[in-house]
Amino acid sequence: MKLKPLNRKGAIELSMTTVVVIVLSMTMLILGLVLIRNIFQGATYNVQQINDKVREQINSLFLENTEQKIIVYLADQKATIKQGEVFGVAFAIRNLDAAARKFEYTVTPEAGGNCPTTANPANWVVVGQTGSRDVQSGDTTYEIARFQPPLTTPLCIARFKISVKGYADTFFDVQVTAR
Numbered sequence: 001m002k003l004k005p006l007n008r009k010g011a012i013e014l015s016m017t018t019v020v021v022i023v024l025s026m027t028m029l030i031l032g033l034v035l036i037r038n039i040f041q042g043a044t045y046n047v048q049q050i051n052d053k054v055r056e057q058i059n060s061l062f063l064e065n066t067e068q069k070i071i072v073y074l075a076d077q078k079a080t081i082k083q084g085e086v087f088g089v090a091f092a093i094r095n096l097d098a099a100a101r102k103f104e105y106t107v108t109p110e111a112g113g114n115c116p117t118t119a120n121p122a123n124w125v126v127v128g129q130t131g132s133r134d135v136q137s138g139d140t141t142y143e144i145a146r147f148q149p150p151l152t153t154p155l156c157i158a159r160f161k162i163s164v165k166g167y168a169d170t171f172f173d174v175q176v177t178a179r
Contacts, residue, residue, distance in 0.1 A: 055142055058092045062140065069094055069168035077172040082179045084151040088144045089172065093164055095135040104132040104165040107145045113173065115156035124149045124174065149176045
């Protein structure tokens with residue numbers, strides 16, 4: 001039995017094709033990673049811009065109400081949240097005292113809404129239910145409380161209170177809508 005000699009031309013073509021495919025694959029991978037990085041950097045910048053705009057709006061509300069100690073940044077003091085979605089409520093505490101002090105706050109549900117007791121609005125606050133900050137005299141601290149009513153939450157309105165221990169309180173409503 002006689003063996004055929006190897007076709008060296010075919011082997012070289014196969015090697016060149018493999019190298020070209022690897023180079024193109026690596027190029028596409030790098031371009032994809034660069035694109036994803038740029039998208040996330042742009043998103044982070046946009047979120048920061050939004051935060052700056054919210055702070056500007058809160059500061060303008062403090063300028064309008066010079067004696068106001070707490071301001072919640074919501075239209076008509078009402079947040080509308082879809083079932084299962086996360087929503088942030090921005091608020092600020094301004095130190096009108098003559099000295100620096102530590103502010104301790106809590107966000108709790110209050111009577112006044114139409115949610116049944118089975119809705120349990122206390123469990124809606126997923127971040128920022130309590131906190132404390134040291135604030136210099138005349139300065140403002142900005143906080144955010146994030147709410148997420150479960151998917152099984154009935155469509156209703158719950159009243160919440162932001163209470164700053166020994167300082168001031170304010171109220172706002174959270175309306176749960178269908179997703």
